[in-house]
Amino acid sequence: MDKRVASMEEAVRDIADGSLLVVGGFGLCGIPEGLIRALQAQGTKGLTVVSNNCGVDDAGLGLLLAGRQIRRMVSSYVGENKTFERQVLSGELELELVPQGTLAERIRAGGAGIPGFYTPTGVGTVVAEGKEHKSFDGRTFVLERGIVGDFALVKAWKADTLGNLVYRRTSRNFNPLAAAAGRITIAEAEIIVEAGELDPDEIHTPGIYVQRVVQGTAEGKRIERRTVRSKEGTA
Template structure:
């Protein structure tokens, strides 16, 4: 049975206000741009977004922040978004900062059906506030809870009609984890091919984790932070695709 949907708007139409979304990507790399834009246009509000960061002011999850559709962010990095900063300082946005490795493992655990795990990361810091602590082999660990989203939004390079996904290079960051941790996972892809066209050994996310696939469009490479030297020679940049 084909899992392809006619449009991103159709695929996100039943996402209700107050949903928890796990969103793949890292900054501007591997983010589900088409699905995010569809949510902006739909106006779904009161969202909790679980993602490595919130993009920039005018792209990625920053678009949902700008329209004040996100109520809470669970992320590991917030440094590139002035809207994020202003909404947090004004009390409009609730923020849960999570160490990056812990965030990745919380999402992975949720997708694997593991309700919690112990980690030494954050012991002795504000990260430990209110969390159960336990000692193993003379070392203190914190109990962290797995995360499961009502929906997961991910970006793939290629998908087939059965929902099998292949990610491109660094887009294979949080996307495979997110795809497994959504009760309903919606994937957008740069290219959708017939079932059987993908080499099984190249599939990163099996279709069993994916309920909906849509065709993405309008992709462009953006630089999250550009540093130049001399006559404009780029020496550092974070690209997104």
């Protein structure tokens, strides 16, 4: 089954207002830039987005924030986006902060069909408020729920027409977890080859998890935070 679609716009056309999206990437590495821009242009609103972070002000998921298209964000890190900060403090944007390892496991659990799991992370903090607690071997754990999205948006380096995906180096990050956790998974790939051209041992996400593949591009490397060091002996 050839899962290619002709354009980014076609790939996201049925993402409706109020959808829950699981989005791959870490910072600006391995994010589905083209799919995000297509959603921005489509104007879909009221979205709940589950992703490690929310990009920066003018890139990644930050583009959807700028258009006030995200209603609720489930993230582990939000420190690089001033728009995000303003919207949270003004009450425009709902925020659920989740410890990074817990977020990864919630997404993985959703993709594996596991409704919930117990973890010690967050016990005794605001993270655990209102959640079920249970003791195992004398240690307290808190129940966390798995996450399944209406859609998952991921970025791959290579894909084949059957939807098998290969990620490149650190851009793998949250992408394999996100790809398994969407009822409909849309993969943006820099290179698309015919079925059978990928070495089976290379494949990170089997095509059974992926419903659509769309041609993307290799975007120029963005610097998320520029840090400079003065020369020794100078201010």
